[in-house]
Amino acid sequence: MSLVSKIVLAKRRGHLNVSALRVKNRKKVDLYKQGKTRVVLVAVGLVIAFAASAARLVEYGVRDPAAASDILPSDKLMASRPDILDRNGQLLATDIRTVSMFAEPNRIVDVDDAVEKLATIFPDIDRKGTYAKLSAKSSRFAWIRRQITPRQQSQILELGIPGVGFRPEKKRFYPGGNTAAHVLGYVDIDNRGVAGMERYLDEQGLLDLRAAGLTSDMPLEPVTLSIDLRVQNIVREVAAEALVKYQAQAAGAVVLDVETGEVLAMASLPDFDPNQPSRTLPDGKVDKEYEKGWFNRISNATFEMGSTFKSFTLAMGLDEGKVTLNSVIDASRPIRMGGFTIKDFKGKNRPLTIPEIFQYSSNIGTAGVADLVGIERHQEFLTRLGLLSKMETEMPGVATPTQPKVWKKINSVTISYGHGAATTPLQTAVAAASLINGGRLVPPTFLPRSAAQANDIAKIVIREKTSEDMRYLYAWNGIKGSGRSAQVEGFNIGGKTGTADKVINGRYATDQNFNAFVAAFPMDRPKYIVLTIIDAPQTGENGGRTAASTAAPMIKSIIGRAAPLLGVAPRFGDPGAEYLLANY
Incomplete structure (x- = not known):
């Protein structure tokens, strides 16, 4: 190859190398520009995302919390109730602060995980129900568990479940638990009264104040009841012991001031804990047996009160002037x-005096007195004593007595000794108080009442002389009759037993009794009435099942323990006999 050819060939090769280098460099520039554009786009996207998040957070911050989650306003959740005190200032019910857990389903990320985590804190949680709540993505609010403990709240916070929060609430607390359950009643989950004096407070305007937002986290004046917590505790303990000891279906008692009508204690067993008015079984169902304790047999139920009604029949005969204490009935x-x-x-099969009729609890003698008075006057007398009409008192849910639609002679006769008409035990106690307080019928109250206030509303239902005679009969029976098993040395107790065949499905049972004892003390200066009931006892003192073997020992225990607390000083010797000799 010539020199010239070699030079031409070299130039061609160099030209090709330069062209290739230029193409290569051009490609690098294009890639750089493309990468720069992508970085800019990513950066812009991130800025937009962060801006959207920031805007969302600002929205949540400025939006009304209640509107954001559809939670009840704070003034509803934090609505207060007044403290409830006994007559001596002892606390019976109060509000405590607590928290409740809620969820915002639209913010729950993993429903299954949330339910499983919650179940570790609440093993009894309704998994299906909770899952359904949390799965409703269109929902902004759902209660998960109301009124949890601080420890549970701390454990839930540690789980870190998105969309789960807490709101402060008020919870009602009853320091005495079951002690005064039927007097106080209880409240629902929203702190509204459901039964007892809690419901009474709402009916007096507390519910309206709450609706207007005027009870939100503000102090309210405490409400004082007539109840004496010391006596209330004794009454409930005695009833609970009798329920077990005598193998009965139910038991109860009430203590009443005969001058003012104040209820100092009232208990009905079975009962319940107002801190936990209902219970859930392991399978998630409501414990129906436990809920039977809601039934207040002292004021919310009626019974045929048996021979306690003989008190009213004899008082009727005496007040109508048909008999005297010296009268004799065949x-x-x-x-x-x-x-x-x-x-x-246990008939004596002979003519009996009025005190003997009372002492031996003679159906025949009592029927004879009712026959002397007559049907219309008999019905009128029991109505006058408040035994046949609905009782007026603060306690909600009071039962209405029952009686025959048309009174015939057989009705008058059987009602005379406590069969055929049914009334509440509390009414029986109130009517009995009128027999021994001078003849004044004073409506019962669960609020403090002075003697002067009681006089203003009292109705004279029998003569003073009739009341004197009835005090004598009560004292007589306390010393010589069925009241002996209720005697407490030094307190001079008088009263009347009542053993009635229990009515089951409209028929009288021959093997089950409803027993009662109405007692007054001290008989020389009557101050208090105590009435006990025992439903269907299977046994009793010395193997008996009558009122003298069951209801009367309850009286003995209550008065023996409560009388000193009520300021009744014992008088030893035989004050009962002294009273009978001094007056007759």
């Missing part, structure tokens, strides 16, 4: 009437 033979035979449980 009780030598059973009475046959309308296909029924009326006889005595």
Whole structure:
């Protein structure tokens, strides 16, 4: 190859190398520009995302919390109730601060994970129900668990579940638990009264104040009841012991001031804990047996009160002037009437004086007194004593007595000794108080009442002389009759037992009794009425199942423990006999 050819070939090769280098450099520039554009786009995207997040956070910050989550306003969640005190200033009910857990389903990320985590804190949680709540993405609010403990709140916070929060609330607390359950009643989850005096407070305007937002986290004047917590505790303990000891279906008692009508204590067993008015079984169902304790047998139920009604029949005969304490009624033979035979449980089969009729609890003698008075006057007298109409008091849910639609002679006869008409035990105690306090019927109250206030509303239902005679009969029976098993040395107790065949499905059972004892003390200066009931006892003192073996020992225990606390000083010797000799 010539020199010239070599030079030409070299130039061509160099030209090609330069062209290739230029193409290569051009490609590098294009890639750089493309990468720069991508970085800019990513940066812009991040800025937009952060700006959107910031805007969302600002929105949540300035939006009304209640509107954001559809939670009840704070003034509803923090609505206060007044403290409830006993007559001596002891605390019976109060509000405490607590928190409740809620969720915002639209913010829950993993529903399954949230439910599993919550179940570690609340093993009894309704998993299906909770899952359904949290899965409703259109929902902004759902309660998960109301009124949890601080420890539970701390444990939930540690779980870090998105969309779960807490709101402060008020919870009602009853320091005595079951002690005064039926007097106080209880409140629902939103702190609204459901039963007892809690419901009464709402009915007096507290609910309206709450609705207007005027009870939100503000101090309210405490409400004082007539209840004496010391006596209340004794009454409940005695009823609870009797329930077990006598293998009964139910038991109860009430203590009443005969001058003012104040209820100092009232208990009905079975009962419940107002801090936990309902219970859930392991399978998630409501414990129906526990809820039977809601039933207050002292004021919310009616019973045929048995021979305690003989007090009213004899008082009627005395007040109508048909008999005196010296009158004699023939009780030598059973009475046959309308296909029924009326006889005595342990008849003396002879004429009896009025005190003997009371002492031996003679059905025949009592029926004879009712017959002397007559049907219309009999019905009118029991109505006058408040035994046949609904009782007026603060306690909600008071039962209405039952009586025959049309009174016939057989009705008057059987009602005279406590069968055929049903009334509440509290009404029986109130009517009995009118027999021994001078003849004044004073409506019962669960609020403090002075003697002067009681006089203003009292109604004279029997003559003073009739009341004197009834005090004598109560004292007589306390010393010589069925009241002996209720006697406490030094306290001069009088009263009347009542053993009634229990009504089951509209028929009288021959093997089950409803027993009661109405007592007054001290009989020389009566101050208090105590009435006890025991439903269907299977046993009793010395193997008996009558009121003298069951209800009367309850009276003895209550008065023996409560009388000193009520300021009744014992008088030893035989004050009962002294009273009878001094007055008759």
